[in-house]
Amino acid sequence: MAASSLLRSSPFFSSPQQRNPRTINNSPRFLTVKATISSSDKSVDTTPVIKSHRRPADENIRQEAHRRCSSEPNNFSAKYVPFNADPGCTESYSLDEIVYRSRSGGLLDVQHDMEALKEFDGNYWKNLFDGRIGKTNWPYGSGVWSKKEWVLPEIDSDDIVSAFEGNSNMFWAERYGKQHLGMNDLWVKHCGISHTGSFKDLGMTVLVSQVNRLRKMNRPVVGVGCASTGDTSAALSAYCASAGIPSIVFLPANKISMAQLVQPIANGAFVLSLDTDFDGCMQLVREVTSELPIYLANSLNSLRIEGQKTAAIEILQQFDWEVPDWVIVPGGNLGNIYAFYKGFHMCKELGLVDRIPRLVCAQAANANPLYLHYKSGWTDFSPVKAKTTFASAIQIGDPVSIDRAVYALQNSNGIVEEATEEELMDAMAQADSTGMFICPHTGVALTALDKLRNSGVIRPTDRTVVVSTAHGLKFTQSKIDYHSKAIPEMACRLANPPVNVKADFGSVMDVLKKYLLSKESKN
Numbered sequence: 001m002a003a004s005s006l007l008r009s010s011p012f013f014s015s016p017q018q019r020n021p022r023t024i025n026n027s028p029r030f031l032t033v034k035a036t037i038s039s040s041d042k043s044v045d046t047t048p049v050i051k052s053h054r055r056p057a058d059e060n061i062r063q064e065a066h067r068r069c070s071s072e073p074n075n076f077s078a079k080y081v082p083f084n085a086d087p088g089c090t091e092s093y094s095l096d097e098i099v100y101r102s103r104s105g106g107l108l109d110v111q112h113d114m115e116a117l118k119e120f121d122g123n124y125w126k127n128l129f130d131g132r133i134g135k136t137n138w139p140y141g142s143g144v145w146s147k148k149e150w151v152l153p154e155i156d157s158d159d160i161v162s163a164f165e166g167n168s169n170m171f172w173a174e175r176y177g178k179q180h181l182g183m184n185d186l187w188v189k190h191c192g193i194s195h196t197g198s199f200k201d202l203g204m205t206v207l208v209s210q211v212n213r214l215r216k217m218n219r220p221v222v223g224v225g226c227a228s229t230g231d232t233s234a235a236l237s238a239y240c241a242s243a244g245i246p247s248i249v250f251l252p253a254n255k256i257s258m259a260q261l262v263q264p265i266a267n268g269a270f271v272l273s274l275d276t277d278f279d280g281c282m283q284l285v286r287e288v289t290s291e292l293p294i295y296l297a298n299s300l301n302s303l304r305i306e307g308q309k310t311a312a313i314e315i316l317q318q319f320d321w322e323v324p325d326w327v328i329v330p331g332g333n334l335g336n337i338y339a340f341y342k343g344f345h346m347c348k349e350l351g352l353v354d355r356i357p358r359l360v361c362a363q364a365a366n367a368n369p370l371y372l373h374y375k376s377g378w379t380d381f382s383p384v385k386a387k388t389t390f391a392s393a394i395q396i397g398d399p400v401s402i403d404r405a406v407y408a409l410q411n412s413n414g415i416v417e418e419a420t421e422e423e424l425m426d427a428m429a430q431a432d433s434t435g436m437f438i439c440p441h442t443g444v445a446l447t448a449l450d451k452l453r454n455s456g457v458i459r460p461t462d463r464t465v466v467v468s469t470a471h472g473l474k475f476t477q478s479k480i481d482y483h484s485k486a487i488p489e490m491a492c493r494l495a496n497p498p499v500n501v502k503a504d505f506g507s508v509m510d511v512l513k514k515y516l517l518s519k520e521s522k523n
């Protein structure tokens, strides 16, 4: 039997109705309401009927997935190939190999068997993904693993290490859009409202799951390591801790926030605090992982991109598969901008949508190698020495995914913008004052939006998504500095410091009256 017909004849794909995953996954589990119409009074009997558990009571969701998986033949596959190779190139590697670079030293990419995926049309995939949202089925309750066939199709669900990441909130930035930019269709995709507080969870669930599989196959992986500006290390240590895998993190001393530092410490990682910057840590971790049985978890490893690309698919899904005009992403090591491109492009190639959005990558002016490259007309690329920035997670001067980023931007009619320290901090404060609580990196992305609106490139009615990459609670010190006007040479014009008042009725009444009058005069 051909693999495709085998797939269709499996218990999960056997009839057109069953192939609609809404039907499969939405089946009521515990409680339904009996709705019978009596012949005499036509009344509806709404007596609840208790249904039995969908799985035996002593079976957990992982075991259930394992049992189900063995009866679910799967024709999909993926392998590593050199990134952006010539069509004739035959170099490829199994995902079960430990390899980060092509023979020529270039980046790798995970290539899916697109012909096998194309056996199903766009509507099939939309229904499949939509039908899995927000459920507790292992592993599809995750926004990443709900797209498992497009991510790591061959991994046994039993090997997956997941915190049901993804499915993050898309916030309609009504007030920020209207008052500040004259926009009515502005959205913030809150990828930072997540298990460890940043979008890194999306890629890390994939990488650590594959490591879990490799270790079960007795491959030489004693631990997993990364260089980090704080978010990759948090995600790596949490997912490794969840699976009982040792994690080692290389951090630039005094260059990440306290909240980020405490994450790997709490999760039991082996934390190296190094007297260098992120680029120095990255260099070291690359050297170390080529000598020791430590698996490299940075986005140089293309497995990470496979998880991160699901945020793009999720955006389309959240708009009922309508394509936004713009997506703005803050960029540092530059894996994520490519991940967004890849997710959107895959949806187009597989017929879920008919175009992709224009991408904008936003950098801090203090760490702007991509911006300089873009401004040179993509002619020269030179790493820079990244200077201190409040957007500390993107303080990166020599991004490993530069080639991926250029490819993504060139193929999406993309733009690169930059934000000064004052611009990004004002944008963050402005957004917070409209009900958000964003990180400085999102402030960088909002500054890019502001500039593109002012120049008329982005129009008032363009549907625009700003990707918020980390939770604001990881970066409270920057907000404290701003609101207490403690930043040298910055006006902090939106600072909102607390008012010290004597604890007596008269003093409190005086300040409140003054405050209310100032509000009244603005109405």
Ligand SMILES: Cc1ncc(COP(=O)(O)O)c(C=O)c1O
Pocket: 198, 229, 231, 232, 299, 330, 331, 332, 333, 334, 335, 336, 337, 393, 394, 439, 441, 469, 470
């Ligand atoms: C909060 C945050 N935003 C943005 C980025 C940039 O992502 P990328 O390195 O994939 O460009 C990072 C990490 O680099 C990050 O931690």
Ligand SMILES: N[C@@H](CCOP(=O)(O)O)C(=O)O
Pocket: 200, 226, 227, 228, 229, 230, 231, 232, 233, 297, 298, 299, 300, 332, 333, 335, 393, 394
């Ligand atoms: N911001 C990142 C920097 C490393 O990026 P990666 O995606 O290559 O791991 C971090 O939080 O460490």
